[in-house]
Amino acid sequence: MKKFINKVENVENEMIQGLIKAHSDKIRKLECGNVLVRNNKKEGKVAIITGGGSGHEPSFGGYVGTGMLDAAVAGAIYTSPAADIIYEGIKAVSADKGVLMIPMNDTGDIMNFEMAAEMADMDGISTAMVVTNDDVAVDNSLYTVGRRGVAGTVLVHKIAGAMAETGASLEEVKAVAQKAIDNVRTMGVAINPSTIPSAGKPGFELADNEMEVGIGIHGEPGVYRDTLKSADEIADVLLDKILSDIDYSNSEVAVMVNGSGGTPLMELYLINNHVYDALTEKGIKIYKTLVGNYMTSIEQEGFSVTLLKLDEQLKTLLDAPADTIAYKA
Amino acid sequence: MKKFINKVENVENEMIQGLIKAHSDKIRKLECGNVLVRNNKKEGKVAIITGGGSGHEPSFGGYVGTGMLDAAVAGAIYTSPAADIIYEGIKAVSADKGVLMIPMNDTGDIMNFEMAAEMADMDGISTAMVVTNDDVAVDNSLYTVGRRGVAGTVLVHKIAGAMAETGASLEEVKAVAQKAIDNVRTMGVAINPSTIPSAGKPGFELADNEMEVGIGIHGEPGVYRDTLKSADEIADVLLDKILSDIDYSNSEVAVMVNGSGGTPLMELYLINNHVYDALTEKGIKIYKTLVGNYMTSIEQEGFSVTLLKLDEQLKTLLDAPADTIAYKA
Numbered sequence: 001m002k003k004f005i006n007k008v009e010n011v012e013n014e015m016i017q018g019l020i021k022a023h024s025d026k027i028r029k030l031e032c033g034n035v036l037v038r039n040n041k042k043e044g045k046v047a048i049i050t051g052g053g054s055g056h057e058p059s060f061g062g063y064v065g066t067g068m069l070d071a072a073v074a075g076a077i078y079t080s081p082a083a084d085i086i087y088e089g090i091k092a093v094s095a096d097k098g099v100l101m102i103p104m105n106d107t108g109d110i111m112n113f114e115m116a117a118e119m120a121d122m123d124g125i126s127t128a129m130v131v132t133n134d135d136v137a138v139d140n141s142l143y144t145v146g147r148r149g150v151a152g153t154v155l156v157h158k159i160a161g162a163m164a165e166t167g168a169s170l171e172e173v174k175a176v177a178q179k180a181i182d183n184v185r186t187m188g189v190a191i192n193p194s195t196i197p198s199a200g201k202p203g204f205e206l207a208d209n210e211m212e213v214g215i216g217i218h219g220e221p222g223v224y225r226d227t228l229k230s231a232d233e234i235a236d237v238l239l240d241k242i243l244s245d246i247d248y249s250n251s252e253v254a255v256m257v258n259g260s261g262g263t264p265l266m267e268l269y270l271i272n273n274h275v276y277d278a279l280t281e282k283g284i285k286i287y288k289t290l291v292g293n294y295m296t297s298i299e300q301e302g303f304s305v306t307l308l309k310l311d312e313q314l315k316t317l318l319d320a321p322a323d324t325i326a327y328k329a
Numbered sequence: 330m331k332k333f334i335n336k337v338e339n340v341e342n343e344m345i346q347g348l349i350k351a352h353s354d355k356i357r358k359l360e361c362g363n364v365l366v367r368n369n370k371k372e373g374k375v376a377i378i379t380g381g382g383s384g385h386e387p388s389f390g391g392y393v394g395t396g397m398l399d400a401a402v403a404g405a406i407y408t409s410p411a412a413d414i415i416y417e418g419i420k421a422v423s424a425d426k427g428v429l430m431i432p433m434n435d436t437g438d439i440m441n442f443e444m445a446a447e448m449a450d451m452d453g454i455s456t457a458m459v460v461t462n463d464d465v466a467v468d469n470s471l472y473t474v475g476r477r478g479v480a481g482t483v484l485v486h487k488i489a490g491a492m493a494e495t496g497a498s499l500e501e502v503k504a505v506a507q508k509a510i511d512n513v514r515t516m517g518v519a520i521n522p523s524t525i526p527s528a529g530k531p532g533f534e535l536a537d538n539e540m541e542v543g544i545g546i547h548g549e550p551g552v553y554r555d556t557l558k559s560a561d562e563i564a565d566v567l568l569d570k571i572l573s574d575i576d577y578s579n580s581e582v583a584v585m586v587n588g589s590g591g592t593p594l595m596e597l598y599l600i601n602n603h604v605y606d607a608l609t610e611k612g613i614k615i616y617k618t619l620v621g622n623y624m625t626s627i628e629q630e631g632f633s634v635t636l637l638k639l640d641e642q643l644k645t646l647l648d649a650p651a652d653t654i655a656y657k658a
Contacts (some may be wrong), residue, residue, distance in 0.1 A: 002520050002537060004560040004596040004632065015595050018602030022586075022618035057594040191331050208331060231333040257351075261593040264628040265386040266344050267333040273347030289351035293622075299593040301628070303333065328657040 001200050003299075008197040012054045012076055019061050023325050027064050034074040034081070035089040036061040046164040046173045047071070047093035050102045050157060051086055052109050053078040055194070056217060057261075059154065059295045062326030068161035069324070070099075077196050077298070078218040080108035086116035090125060098126035098170035102160060102177055104149025105133040128174045132156050134186040134306065136245045137214030137223050150217050151258040151295035152184035152306045155318070158327065162320035176313065183309040185245050187214060187238040190260060190302030191228060194219045213237060217260075217297045231267065232274040238305045239278055248309055252287045254318060255279070256306035261296030263303055268292065275305055287315060294326070330529050332628075337526040341383045341405055348390050352654050356393050363403040363410070364418040365390040375493040375502045376400070376422035379431045379486060380415055381438050382407040384523070385546060386590075388483065388624045391655030397490035398653070399428075406525050406627070407547040409437035415445035419454060427455035427499035431489060431506055433478025434462040457503045461485050463515040463635065465574045466543030466552050479546050480587040480624035481513035481635045484647070487656065491649035505642065512638040514574050516543060516567040519589060519631030520557060523548045542566060546589075546626045560596065561603040567634045568607055577638055581616045583647060584608070585635035590625030592632055597621065604634055616644060623655070 005011050016034045020027065027036050034054075050060050051073030060072035070093040075081035090099050101117065103109045110131060117127040133144075134152030141148055160177035168176075190212045193202035196219060203219030206212065211234070214223030229237075257272045259265070268291050279286055287310055295304075310318070322329040334340050345363045349356065356365050363383075379389050380402030389401035399422040404410035419428050430446065432438045439460060446456040462473075463481030470477055489506035497505075520540045522531040525548060532548030535541065540563070543552030558566075586601045588594070597620050608615055616639055624633075639647070651658040 002557065002630070004520070004563065004592065004600055006559045006561055006599075011595070011599060014599045014602045016598075018598035018600065018605070018620070021605040021615075022598070022601050022620050055595065057598065062594075191333070228331065230335045232335055234333065261595075262591045262628065262630070263333065264590040264625060265391075265622065266340070266384065266590075266627060269345075269347035269351065269386065270335075270340060270343045271333055271347065272351050273343045276347070276350040286350075291347070291351050293594065296593060298595060299591065299630070301331070301591070 001195050003197060005197055011197045012074065016074060026325060027061065030088055030092055032088045033085040035071055035085060035092065036064050037071045037092050038064050040066065041093065043095045044097065044167055045095065046097045046168065046170050047095055047099045048102060048157065048161050048164055049089050049093055049099055051081045052104055052106065053080060055298045056295050058326035063154065063157055063324045065324030067165055067320060067322030068157050068327060080106065080112050083112040083115035086112055087119040090116055090120045090127065091123065094125045098128065100160060100170060100173050100177065101127055101129040102156060103131060104153050105131045105144050105146055107143055107145065126170060128170050130174055130177045130181060132181055134184045135216065136185050136187050136241050141216065142220065148216050150186045150188065151256055151304045152186045152308065154294045155184055155254060155256065155306065155308050156180045158322060159314060159317040161322065162317040176317065180308065180314060184306060185242045186304050186306040187241050188302055188304030189213050189234055189238060190215045190300050192262060192301035194298035194300035215302060217295060219297055231271050235271050235274050235305065236278060239275065242305065242307055248284050248307060250283060252285045252310045254288045254308040254310060255286055256290040256294060258295055258304045258306060259293040260300035260302035261293055262299040262301040268303060271303060288318060330524050332526060334526055340526045341403065345403060355654060359417055359421055361417045362414040364400055364414060364421065365393050366400045366421050367393050369395065370422065372424045373426065373496055374424065375426045375497065375499050376424055376428045377431060377486065377490050377493055378418050378422055378428055380410045381433055381435065382409060384627045385624050387655035392483065392486055392653045394653030396494055396649060396651030397486050397656060409435065409441050412441040412444035415441055416448040419445055419449045419456065423454045427457065429489060429499060429502050429506065430456055430458040431485060432460060433482050434460045434473050434475055436472055436474065455499060457499050459503055459506045459510060461510055463513045464545065465514050465516050465570050470545065471549065477545050479515045479517065480585055480633045481515045481637065483623045484513055484583060484585065484637050485509045487651060488643060488646040490651065491646040505646065509637065509643060513635060514571045515633050515635040516570050517631055517633030518542050518563055518567060519544045519629050521591060521630035523627035523629035544631060546624060548626055560600050564600050564603050564634065565607060568604065571634065571636055577613050577636060579612060581614045581639045583617045583637040583639060584615055585619040585623060587624055587633045587635060588622040589629035589631035590622060591628040591630040597632060600632060617647060
């Protein structure tokens with residue numbers, strides 16, 4: 001294992017501390033644990049909270065700020081945060097309009113968010129929850145009943161956060177977040193795995209000419225292994241699966257070409273060159289494109305493609321101002 | 330070589346096309362070659378142009394836009410762009426206040442920028458040039474007389490771009506760019522090399538317990554090889570060299586912890602945790618911190634630390650608005 005770290009047991013805390021030290025103008029950490037909250041807490045709006053294991057940076061601390069998240073709760077790498085820490089996060093951000101929880105679909109995360117909501121309920125805090133599940137690679141997985149939540153989650157947070165800033169009610173913000181979830185799909189691939197520091201070895205091994213297709217974001221293998229193809233052919237495999245899932249014809253979409261952490265930006269842009277052409281050829285209109293490391297798996301070399309089908313409301317919310325560390329609009 | 334590419338000879342062009350397709354609202358490409366220019370060309374300001382080899386994404390196309398660069402000229406990977414293409418870039422951005430060229434110190438780049446300036450001069454276009462040379466690792470190198478320009482270049486572009494937006498003269502913008510150059514220092518390290526697609530093999534090889542210290546950004550080995558140390562110890566090696574070069578005591582600084590392309594954000598933040606503490610302990614005040622992949626070497630796993638000593642003018646210019654693909658302020 002070759003990493004820039006100190007002691008493996010300190011990786012998450014040192015990372016969170018380094019994030020706070022870089023951006024103390026925007027975010028702070030609760031003393032009780034790795035809960036990142038925005039400095040400018042705002043009344044008169046629904047608070048948006050998410051969380052999950054670490055290892056997906058800049059998800060989710062990088063998206064705490066105006067127009068996106070009010071809090072992100074960080075567990076250990078690829079591990080759910082505890083319910084009582086999530087509860088502290090809910091209490092910290094709760095204002096007069098309630099709290100919308102938007103975790104990714106993961107059995108541990110969902111259970112802990114639900115427990116935290118029950119605790120908050122006893123304090124009289126109104127919560128609601130929607131769960132992202134954009135990964136079309138699998139119907140169920142080792143860690144989920146139903147699809148996994150992956151990179152499309154970032155777009156759901158952007159849209160829900162923008163709606164919350166308008167002063168909309170908890171029901172209204174929940175509804176638009178669910179609309180985004182219903183219209184977003186992702187699929188990913190990897191050519192090199194990630195290594196959890198405390199594990200000391202990669203989650204899987206691949207030969208020099210192999211790739212894992214339909215990969216999740218927790219270092220686990222994909223749906224199947226194949227020989228490495230050209231970037232265009234790989235992008236087509238992902239797009240075919242996404243496009244067969246919901247009807248994107250004659251739609252406007254947001255496209256995200258997301259890197260897994262170790263993939264150079266050069267390759268992500270090269271992939272977007274083909275994704276753009278392939279979608280355009282099918283008559284799908286690209287309204288906005290995001291290319292970069294939005295939802296990572298530590299140093300995994302891989303990428304995912306996300307399509308979000310847009311209507312006028314979603315376009316407006318996607319374009320609305322956001323001032324976070326890793327997402328500015 | 331394991332990469333998401335198609336044909337090796339098309340990597341640069343497909344990457345540039347993919348960048349343009351993602352961000353055609355902000356930038357366009359000249360037909361004559363890989364010159365990226367901002368859409369909103371502005372009269373009444375000095376135009377800022379840079380360029381160099383590809384492989385450093387988001388440098389420099391990602392910094393073309395309001396408040397930073399007017400044009401970025403991209404050569405093949407780690408290869409200088411030709412003089413006649415730079416000249417086309419100068420012509421495209423030239424407005425009424427002249428053109429400031431800010432390449433990194435590299436013998437090929439400097440020669441080609443100077444030739445381009447001579448061609449522009451024959452058209453009556455006023456140009457001036459300053460050269461970034463922030464790398465304290467070496468006094469001279471294989472590709473340079475004097476120090477290399479590396480990640481600190483991005484801060485110089487930010488400051489010069491902000492000054493240009495004020496309507497300052499070519500002399501004034503050149504002066505403040507030179508002030509930034511005089512006050513910025515960088516040093517880098519790598520634990521895994523990058524592979525130029527057309528070469529097909531890495532620029533150097535390292536054992537599992539080795540690192541290259543004092544590395545440049547063109548895939549070349551560093552100043553010396555050492556056994557891998559802890560992140561904190563490595564950061565200290567880089568900081569010691571930087572801090573011994575100019576006097577930062579009682580100063581305010583901007584800090585950049587820059588990833589080389591394959592380094593996960595988790596590690597960069599973990600490194601910043603110690604950089605912050607080490608500088609604070611020395612009485613150096615951190616005014617602003619940037620953590621991320623600003624100046625990369627394809628998929629190299631490594632990082633650099635940059636310190637820019639600030640005065641009131643540099644602080645104001647660093648904070649000024651910028652609306653580019655990869656740098657927003």
